[in-house]
Amino acid sequence: MISCKNITKTFGDLQVLKGIDLTISQGEIVSIVGPSGAGKTTLLQIMGTLDKPGSGEILYEKVNVNKLKDKELAAFRNKNIGFVFQFHQLLPEFTALENVMIPALIGNVKQAEAEKKAKEILDFLGLSDRTEHKPAALSGGEKQRVAVARALVNNPSVIFADEPSGSLDTQNKAELHQLFFDLRDRFNQTFVIVTHDEDLAKLTDRIIHMKDGKIM
Ligand SMILES: Nc1ncnc2c1ncn2[C@@H]1O[C@H](COP(=O)(O)OP(=O)(O)OP(=O)(O)O)[C@@H](O)[C@H]1O
Numbered sequence: 001m002i003s004c005k006n007i008t009k010t011f012g013d014l015q016v017l018k019g020i021d022l023t024i025s026q027g028e029i030v031s032i033v034g035p036s037g038a039g040k041t042t043l044l045q046i047m048g049t050l051d052k053p054g055s056g057e058i059l060y061e062k063v064n065v066n067k068l069k070d071k072e073l074a075a076f077r078n079k080n081i082g083f084v085f086q087f088h089q090l091l092p093e094f095t096a097l098e099n100v101m102i103p104a105l106i107g108n109v110k111q112a113e114a115e116k117k118a119k120e121i122l123d124f125l126g127l128s129d130r131t132e133h134k135p136a137a138l139s140g141g142e143k144q145r146v147a148v149a150r151a152l153v154n155n156p157s158v159i160f161a162d163e164p165s166g167s168l169d170t171q172n173k174a175e176l177h178q179l180f181f182d183l184r185d186r187f188n189q190t191f192v193i194v195t196h197d198e199d200l201a202k203l204t205d206r207i208i209h210m211k212d213g214k215i216m
Pocket residue numbers: 011012016034035036037038039040041042043
């Protein structure tokens with residue numbers, strides 16, 4: 001579904017990615033692990049089209065995303081790619097429901113339809129009685145689940161998560177990890193997850209070990 005061919009990335013004179021080849025299949029849950037500074041976030045951002053590679057190609061099925069113009073790329077990303085970060089990055093002025101609706105509204109889904117979809121997802125994630133809360137009134141685990149709901153709202157082909165449970169306690173961590181597998185079982189959702197959490201990595205279908213900008 002996604003294939004990366006010989007991806008490199010250089011910041012100044014530091015080569016952070018040194019030729020990455022990686023293929024992700026539909027419905028797979030893949031973890032990326034490795035020491036700090038190995039290039040995990042950089043790779044995730046490039047695979048997720050938030051940053052451009054120095055050289056190499058990223059294909060989503062037949063679409064070469066490097067060839068898309070900025071506007072086309074933004075639309076492609078909105079429709080096909082979801083993100084979950086270490087810190088929820090919800091908008092504080094908006095309710096949980098509104099936060100989840102925003103990517104759908106950006107994708108020109110009608111208000112009523114976006115609301116219905118957002119409610120369905122929040123319900124599936126066990127958050128139906130939290131929809132009107134703003135982020136400050138949600139627990140850490142709830143905020144991360146709302147962030148997952150937001151990532152899901154446009155039925156993306158893949159969700160990229162960068163240390164999604166990094167700020168959670170043991171209990172919330174375990175619940176969030178379980179949620180990824182539930183979403184895969186239910187919707188065949190694909191995940192690529194950067195994590196320092198060995199328990200999570202062990203559960204995934206495939207562990208990619210990165211070191212010094214390379215896959216080991
Ligand atoms: N925008 C940037 N400008 C300059 N250097 C950068 C930039 N982004 C990342 N780097 C450098 O690239 C290297 C890899 O960074 P990256 O964030 O990908 O590592 P990581 O594997 O995600 O580490 P961590 O586990 O600590 O999050 C680091 O040496 C970092 O300092």
